[in-house]
Amino acid sequence: MECDADIWNDCPSWKNRWEVLQPLQGGAQGNAYKVRRKSDDRIAFLKSVKAPTHPERRARFFREASAYESFNVAGAPTLIESNAHRHKDFSFHPYIATTFIEGPTLRKWREEKSEVELETALALTMSLLNILRDCHAVGLIHRDVKPDNIILVQGAPDNVVLLDFGLNYHEHVDADFQTEHWQEVGNRFLRLPELSAGSYLKQDPRSDITFCAGILFYVLTGDHPAVLEDAEGRLPHQRGEAPSRLLKASGARLRRLLSLFDNAFEPKIANRLSSVEVMRDAVMTIMAPEDPIGSPENDLIAIRTVMNTQSERRRLESINRFECAIQEVWTLYKEVQNELEGTLALSQTGMHITSEFGRNTLFWSRRGSSDRVLSTTYEVLEAGDEIIIRMSTESVYRTPLAEPSYETPFRDAVRSWLLARLNSALR
Numbered sequence: 001m002e003c004d005a006d007i008w009n010d011c012p013s014w015k016n017r018w019e020v021l022q023p024l025q026g027g028a029q030g031n032a033y034k035v036r037r038k039s040d041d042r043i044a045f046l047k048s049v050k051a052p053t054h055p056e057r058r059a060r061f062f063r064e065a066s067a068y069e070s071f072n073v074a075g076a077p078t079l080i081e082s083n084a085h086r087h088k089d090f091s092f093h094p095y096i097a098t099t100f101i102e103g104p105t106l107r108k109w110r111e112e113k114s115e116v117e118l119e120t121a122l123a124l125t126m127s128l129l130n131i132l133r134d135c136h137a138v139g140l141i142h143r144d145v146k147p148d149n150i151i152l153v154q155g156a157p158d159n160v161v162l163l164d165f166g167l168n169y170h171e172h173v174d175a176d177f178q179t180e181h182w183q184e185v186g187n188r189f190l191r192l193p194e195l196s197a198g199s200y201l202k203q204d205p206r207s208d209i210t211f212c213a214g215i216l217f218y219v220l221t222g223d224h225p226a227v228l229e230d231a232e233g234r235l236p237h238q239r240g241e242a243p244s245r246l247l248k249a250s251g252a253r254l255r256r257l258l259s260l261f262d263n264a265f266e267p268k269i270a271n272r273l274s275s276v277e278v279m280r281d282a283v284m285t286i287m288a289p290e291d292p293i294g295s296p297e298n299d300l301i302a303i304r305t306v307m308n309t310q311s312e313r314r315r316l317e318s319i320n321r322f323e324c325a326i327q328e329v330w331t332l333y334k335e336v337q338n339e340l341e342g343t344l345a346l347s348q349t350g351m352h353i354t355s356e357f358g359r360n361t362l363f364w365s366r367r368g369s370s371d372r373v374l375s376t377t378y379e380v381l382e383a384g385d386e387i388i389i390r391m392s393t394e395s396v397y398r399t400p401l402a403e404p405s406y407e408t409p410f411r412d413a414v415r416s417w418l419l420a421r422l423n424s425a426l427r
Contacts, residue, residue, distance in 0.1 A: 075131035107147035145211035213264030322358030
């Protein structure tokens, strides 16, 4: 069958135009090959849809090919030809042929090394950030940055190419589908909450920036970051052998490196690094040599740098919220004591406030007696987007985390709970 030679061609099958030189490892969406075009012997990387009867996967091939053809970003493959514009016609088997990049994937390169120097890891990260900067500048979000999708050109870590834009998001083409909020996108290298099912934030460029931080973490440790926060609340650089490996790789620059990870791996996307330029600045800060001669002014700046991270600010904000709630309950108890005209003594003990919870114990006794009438241990917790106050393990009041309120609903809930139990204890 004769097919046209345009970038967008109307050839139903790639096999009419290309011959396989070498099968390659494909991904979830497609089979991959190193191929040669029969008409002019041009070498290319070719990907054909793995599920040809699946409408959305066919449409994704068109979205990916359109991204290559429309944006022509340096550091991304160049489109040679594709028939994916015919994805609605099921007599066509969608394929994409792009420039073939000589070099190992980041995964293969990293698996051959026991460790990687910090300077090398940072140079690789900067090369990747340059690509993402240009992508984001034209409204293109990759959403699938992982070691298998990065090629080191001729094995050079400071010259990378970002592959596989199959999950990309851009608004320049109508492929008759949208990523529904109930679908999960992304990858298992680093699962991001904003790309999970139920999220409406699947088109945020900060996801790519977080992936890039995950790549830096992977290059230095050899481990996948996997999730931002584990069941114990630890970020990737706080888990397992990561702290010791990062210390070995970075030495005196560890503080700056951990500060970058603190910000990049924030579970809440609003608290993460806001742009590629912000992360580039953080990487440049790590790359800058340490000043061997200290001064009080430089030490003060260094201390502020350590303490002024998103993670530290979030920790202090939680502590402040817990302290405020603990004080509000204490104030209300004092008001009740005054209403009782001082007939009962009120004391507290065991106050304990961390970034995870606040706890205090208040007890009532008759004046002049050491016998306790009622003891209440109450806790303040953060759960989702709410602050919850538990009185003796019972959830009594909840208020929005962003704007806590301790007005009439709070006062009524805690006061009625307390008076009922005091009345019962005194009978």
